[in-house]
Every structure is written in structure tokens, then in C-alpha cells.
Amino acid sequence: MPQAVTSELAGPPTAGRKRWTGRTVMGWTIVVAVGLVLAGVAYAWAERITTERLRVSGAQRLDVYAGSLENLLGKYDFLPSTLELSDDVIDMLQKPEDAALQLAVNQHLERLNRQAGSTTIYVSDLRGITLAASNWREPNSFVGDNVAFRPYVRDALRGKPAGFYGVGTTFLEPGYFFAHGIYRDGRMLGVATVKVNIEKLEKAWVQGADKVLLSDEHGVIFLTSVPAWKYKTLGPLSADVQRELAATRQYFSHALTPLDIRYEPTRDDGVQFATIRASASGSGADTPRRMLSQSLSLAPRHWQFIYLSDLSPARSNAQTAFLLACLLQAFLIVLYLYVRQRRRSLRLKLKAKEDLQHAYDNLELMVAERTYNLKQMTRSLSDEIAVRQWAEDKLRVTQNELVQAGKMAVLGQMAAGITHELNQPLTALRTMSDNAAVLLDRGRIEDAKSNLGIISQIVGQMGTITGQLKAFSRKSTGNMAPVAIQPAVANALFLVERRLEQEGVGFRLDVRQHDAYALCEGNRLEQVLVNLFNNALDAMSAVDKRQLTVTIEREGSRLLISVDDTGPGIPDEVRAHLFEPFFTTKEQGAGLGLGLAISEQIVVEFGGILRADPAPGGGARFTIDLPISEQGAVHG
Numbered sequence: 001m002p003q004a005v006t007s008e009l010a011g012p013p014t015a016g017r018k019r020w021t022g023r024t025v026m027g028w029t030i031v032v033a034v035g036l037v038l039a040g041v042a043y044a045w046a047e048r049i050t051t052e053r054l055r056v057s058g059a060q061r062l063d064v065y066a067g068s069l070e071n072l073l074g075k076y077d078f079l080p081s082t083l084e085l086s087d088d089v090i091d092m093l094q095k096p097e098d099a100a101l102q103l104a105v106n107q108h109l110e111r112l113n114r115q116a117g118s119t120t121i122y123v124s125d126l127r128g129i130t131l132a133a134s135n136w137r138e139p140n141s142f143v144g145d146n147v148a149f150r151p152y153v154r155d156a157l158r159g160k161p162a163g164f165y166g167v168g169t170t171f172l173e174p175g176y177f178f179a180h181g182i183y184r185d186g187r188m189l190g191v192a193t194v195k196v197n198i199e200k201l202e203k204a205w206v207q208g209a210d211k212v213l214l215s216d217e218h219g220v221i222f223l224t225s226v227p228a229w230k231y232k233t234l235g236p237l238s239a240d241v242q243r244e245l246a247a248t249r250q251y252f253s254h255a256l257t258p259l260d261i262r263y264e265p266t267r268d269d270g271v272q273f274a275t276i277r278a279s280a281s282g283s284g285a286d287t288p289r290r291m292l293s294q295s296l297s298l299a300p301r302h303w304q305f306i307y308l309s310d311l312s313p314a315r316s317n318a319q320t321a322f323l324l325a326c327l328l329q330a331f332l333i334v335l336y337l338y339v340r341q342r343r344r345s346l347r348l349k350l351k352a353k354e355d356l357q358h359a360y361d362n363l364e365l366m367v368a369e370r371t372y373n374l375k376q377m378t379r380s381l382s383d384e385i386a387v388r389q390w391a392e393d394k395l396r397v398t399q400n401e402l403v404q405a406g407k408m409a410v411l412g413q414m415a416a417g418i419t420h421e422l423n424q425p426l427t428a429l430r431t432m433s434d435n436a437a438v439l440l441d442r443g444r445i446e447d448a449k450s451n452l453g454i455i456s457q458i459v460g461q462m463g464t465i466t467g468q469l470k471a472f473s474r475k476s477t478g479n480m481a482p483v484a485i486q487p488a489v490a491n492a493l494f495l496v497e498r499r500l501e502q503e504g505v506g507f508r509l510d511v512r513q514h515d516a517y518a519l520c521e522g523n524r525l526e527q528v529l530v531n532l533f534n535n536a537l538d539a540m541s542a543v544d545k546r547q548l549t550v551t552i553e554r555e556g557s558r559l560l561i562s563v564d565d566t567g568p569g570i571p572d573e574v575r576a577h578l579f580e581p582f583f584t585t586k587e588q589g590a591g592l593g594l595g596l597a598i599s600e601q602i603v604v605e606f607g608g609i610l611r612a613d614p615a616p617g618g619g620a621r622f623t624i625d626l627p628i629s630e631q632g633a634v635h636g
């Protein structure tokens with residue numbers, strides 16, 4: 001049963017190992033696909049969020065840059081018109097040949113230019129000839145230059161206050177030109193121009209991955225955080241525009257080539273992306289870069305501010321979100337698998353516990369059943385034992401009776417001899433008693449007395465014989481005690497002594513162990529010895545040389561009593577049945593076939609063995625092998 005329990009608990013060796021079935025593969029494919037979709041959503045979400053942040057920060061910067069530009073320009077906007085407040089300027093325009101006036105205006109403009117922080121201030125007449133300039137001291141002073149071709153001067157001469165960004169024709173320095181007509185009494189006398197350097201604004205613009213650019217109404221980039229983009233265009237210029245720019249020399253001789261920038265259609269959330277070739281960014285490598293593009297129009301001047309945000313933070317944020325989503329999902333899947341595995345092992349444990357309980361219950365049931373059966377068996381066994389006991393007792397009684405019967409049989413066989421033995425003294429008694437009577441009659445008292453003494457002696461001898469017979473025929477007590485072997489042999493011998501004499505059998509007692517004792521019962525031991533002696537004598541009846549030898553010797557803890565004869569010995573076919581009851585080779589009436597059977601049984605009861613072997617000098621040897629008794633005792 002325990003094996004059954006163990007094997008049940010262990011389960012089949014493949015149990016618990018999951019096989020990849022089509023359904024499992026499909027399930028996992030769906031899980032992975034859903035996971036990737038979710039990670040993709042996280043990617044898009046993070047990109048959108050970061051892009052929005054970039055857009056907001058870009059828009060803020062644009063506002064700041066535009067504000068600072070407007071601030072700067074606004075500061076100088078009014079400056080040209082203030083020159084008409086100066087009488088010297090008005091006088092000089094009215095009297096251009098007056099050198100003193102020109103000097104005064106030159107100095108005035110120089111001072112004003114220094115205080116205002118502008119690049120140059122100059123005053124031109126209605127022909128566009130510069131009469132006075134703040135840089136009048138410099139070798140390349142504007143004084144005397146004709147600036148009529150410059151659009152801002154042209155516009156101012158037409159009565160339109162003008163603002164213009166361009167590259168200076170004298171020093172080739174870019175700047176913003178403010179031009180305003182100088183009026184007196186409603187009549188234009190000339191044009192005042194203030195040139196302001198706005199390139200310093202660029203320096204405050206972002207450095208790094210984000211780009212800023214400012215383009216004019218034709219799309220020509222004139223201020224930018226990327227030096228390489230300066231004087232590039234946002235698109236190809238039309239022939240008219242090219243002609244006009246050449247005429248006004250707005251950007252002097254710079255080649256106005258288009259920047260490689262491609263706009264994507266504006267997204268529904270108002271976000272627009274543009275891809276710019278990296279070579280255009282001046283970094284050298286020809287890698288297209290996708291950027292977030294935002295623009296702000298500076299309406300009055302028709303300028304356009306463009307802010308290009310680097311998208312790498314959005315990309316890396318999106319990638320991080322993708323990775324995090326993947327990790328989170330992987331963690332959730334592992335958690336789910338762990339929980340499932342735990343639940344499964346818990347279930348298995350519970351099942352094992354149940355099975356164990358079941359097995360235990362079964363075991364208890366079986367134990368109860370077995371106990372009941374055992375009890376039944378014990379009961380029937382004790383019944384059987386009682387029956388056997390009874391049978392054994394019966395057997396013992398029967399055996400004792402048999403032993404007794406055997407004894408009686410021996411006595412019966414010896415009856416003729418005994419009768420003869422008793423007849424002789426009886427005859428002697430008769431004769432002696434008759435003689436005694438005659439002697440008494442004759443008065444020979446002394447002779448009669450002597451006769452009576454002999455009679456008494458003969459009666460004593462007869463008493464010894466009958467005493468021996470009585471002792472032999474006595475029922476055994478069944479009590480075991482140390483028995484002296486030599487007297488027992490002598491007693492047995494006494495019973496066959498007459499036969500030895502009559503049949504002319506020689507007897508020899510070979511005592512190799514003196515004062516030997518064996519644990520047995522004397523009466524029965526004598527019975528066995530008488531049996532063996534009688535058998536030996538029977539066997540020797542047909543042979544001439546008749547010798548009976550009894551040997552007493554010790555072998556370790558055993559005492560051996562051997563009875564050797566010089567008979568024909570025991571043939572093998574007889575030896576096989578020697579100790580069987582009622583086996584005899586003797587004539588009917590001569591033997592019952594019980595002698596050896598009873599003898600063996602007696603010896604076995606003593607804890608000994610009765611053996612039959614060939615005698616060393618031919619004939620048979622019967623050996624009684626008994627446990628020796630070290631402590632001597634009285635002969636029972």
C-alpha cells in the first residue's frame with residue numbers, strides 16, 4: 001500500500017511539463033502582438049507629448065526673440081524723424097554748400113549715433129546724395145555717396161517712412177536701415193537714415209540642436225543661429241525678385257541659393273515637421289534631419305521667424321516609453337506566470353494532500369480490516385493451538401502407553417527366559433525344602449538350618465530378579481534429571497544377562513568417560529538400551545562370532561553410548577525404514593517393529609539422537625547421542 005501511495009503522489013513523469021500546443025503558440029502570439037501594439041501606443045503618446053512640449057517651448061522662444069527684435073527696432077524707429085527737429089540739419093539741406101553747417105551736422109550726427117548706439121546715421125538730399133554722416137571722419141565715410149538706389153531711400157523720398165534690412169554697400173556690413181523724410185513747412189528737404197546692427201541678436205539665440213532663422217518677405221534668411229544658412233533662401237527666388245535684389249544690392253553679392261528644406265503637410269494638431277539636409281546645417285554630413293518647425297510672422301515688415309526644434313528628445317522619450325511599456329508588460333507577464341505557477345503548485349499541493357489523506361484513510365481502513373482478520377486468525381490459531389495441545393497431550397499419553405506397551409513386549413519376549421530363570425531356583429527350592437524336611441525328621445537340625453540358609457539365599461536371588469523386572473516395567477515419571485550412565489547400562493545388561501550366557505555372546509564394556517551423567521530419565525534410557533541389546537542378540541543369532549560391545553565416551557558437550565554387535569549389519573533397504581513403526585524383518589511373532597521407533601522417540605525427547613551405523617568390526621552400531629550433564633546426581 002505505501003508504494004501505491006508514493007506512486008500516486010509522484011504522478012506520471014511528464015505531468016506538470018507543458019507542451020507547446022497550437023493554441024498556446026497562438027495565445028502567446030496574440031499576447032506579444034497586443035504588447036507591441038500597446039508599446040507602439042506608448043511610443044506615439046510619448047512622442048506626441050514631448051513634441052507638444054517642444055512646440056510650446058519653441059513658441060515661447062519665438063515670442064521672446066520676436067519681442068526682443070521688435071524692442072530693438074522700435075527703439076530706433078523714431079530716430080530718423082527726430083532729425084528734422086535740428087535747425088542745423090534743415091539749414092544744411094537748404095544750403096548744402098555751407099561747409100561749416102555740414103561740419104556742425106556731421107558732429108551732431110556723430111554724437112547722436114554714439115548716444116543712440118546705432119551703427120551709422122546719415123542725411124541725404126533729395127537726389128540721394130549723402131551730405132552728412134556720423135562716420136564723416138572715416139576714410140570710407142558715406143559723405144558724398146549716392147544712396148538713391150537703396151529702396152529705403154527711394155521709399156522715404158516718395159514720402160513713405162521705410163525700414164529695410166540689407167548689407168551695407170560701403171563696409172558690406174549688414175544692418176537695418178530706418179529712413180524718413182525731413183520736412184519743413186510740409187516740404188521735403190531730404191532723407192535721414194539710421195542704420196542699426198541687429199546681428200547681435202543672433203548671439204542671444206539658442207546654440208545647440210535647435211535652430212532659429214529670420215527670413216525677409218522673399219524668403220531670404222538674413223538672421224540665423226546657423227551661420228551656414230545665412231543668405232540662403234527658403235525657396236527658389238523668381239527672376240523678378242532676383243532682378244530687384246540685384247538692383248537694390250540688398251544682399252550685396254551673396255549667392256542666394258535655396259536651403260534644402262522640405263516641409264511636411266501640417267498635422268491636424270497644427271504641428272508641422274520639416275526635413276533639412278544636414279549639409280545645409282553646416283555639420284558636413286549629408287544626413288537629412290527631421291525637425292519640428294514653427295513660424296511667426298512679423299507682419300509690418302513681412303518677415304518670418306522660423307524655429308526648428310530638434311526632435312531627438314521626442315524620439316528618445318518615445319523610445320524610452322516604448323521600452324518601459326515593453327518592460328512593464330514583460331513584468332506583468334512574468335508576474336502573471338508566477339502567480340499562475342504558484343496557484344498551480346498550490347493546487348497540486350492541495351491535491352497531493354487530499355490524495356495523502358485519502359491514502360491515509362484507506363490505509364486506516366485496511367489496517368482495521370487486517371487487524372480484524374488477524375484477530376480472527378489469532379482466535380482460530382489459538383483454537384488450533386488448543387486442539388493441537390489436546391492432540392499432543394493425547395499423543396504423549398498414547399506414546400507413553402506405547403512405550404509401556406513396548407516394555408511389556410520386551411518383557412513378554414523375555415518371559416520364557418525369565419520363567420526358566422525362576423524355574424531353576426524354584427526347583428532348587430523344592431529340593432532344598434524337601435531335604436530340609438527330611439533333615440528335620442532325622443533330627444539333623446544344623447544341616448536343616450544350613451539348608452534353610454541356602455533357601456533364603458535363593459529366595460533373595462529370586463527377589464533381585466523380580467525386583468529388576470518390576471523396576472523395568474514401572475511406568476516412567478517423565479521427569480528429566482542427570483542420570484549416571486554406567487549403572488543404567490549395568491541395569492539393562494542385567495535383564496539380558498541370561499540370554500548372553502545361553503547364546504554364548506561375549507560382552508565388553510569400554511568406558512572411556514567415567515562417571516558420566518546425561519540429562520534424561522533413567523528408566524527410559526534403560527528401556528532403550530535393553531531394546532538395542534535384544535536387537536543385537538537377535539542379529540547375532542545366525543552368526544558364529546558373537547560379541548556385544550558397549551562404549552561410553554564423550555565428544556564435546558555430548559555423551560555417546562554405542563552398542564556394537566558382530567551380526568550381519570543393516571542392509572541399505574532396511575536402513576531407510578529402520579525407525580519406522582511396525583517395520584520389522586523378523587518372523588511373525590518374533591518382533592512388532594516398534595522397538596527402534598519407540599527408542600528413537602525416547603532419545604529425541606531427551607534432546608538427543610539415535611543413530612545406526614556399520615560397526616568397525618562388521619555388524620551394526622547403534623549410538624545414543626545425549627547432551628552431557630556436568631553436575632552429577634543420584635541415579636534415578
Ligand code: ADP
Nearest residue numbers: 535536539584585586591592593594595596620
Ligand atoms: P523388531 O525388533 O520388533 O523387528 P525393531 O524396531 O527393534 O523391531 O527393529 C526393526 C528391524 O531393524 C529389525 O526387524 C531388524 O531387521 C533391524 N535391526 C534392528 N537391530 C539390528 C541389528 N543390531 N542388526 C541388524 N538388523 C537390526
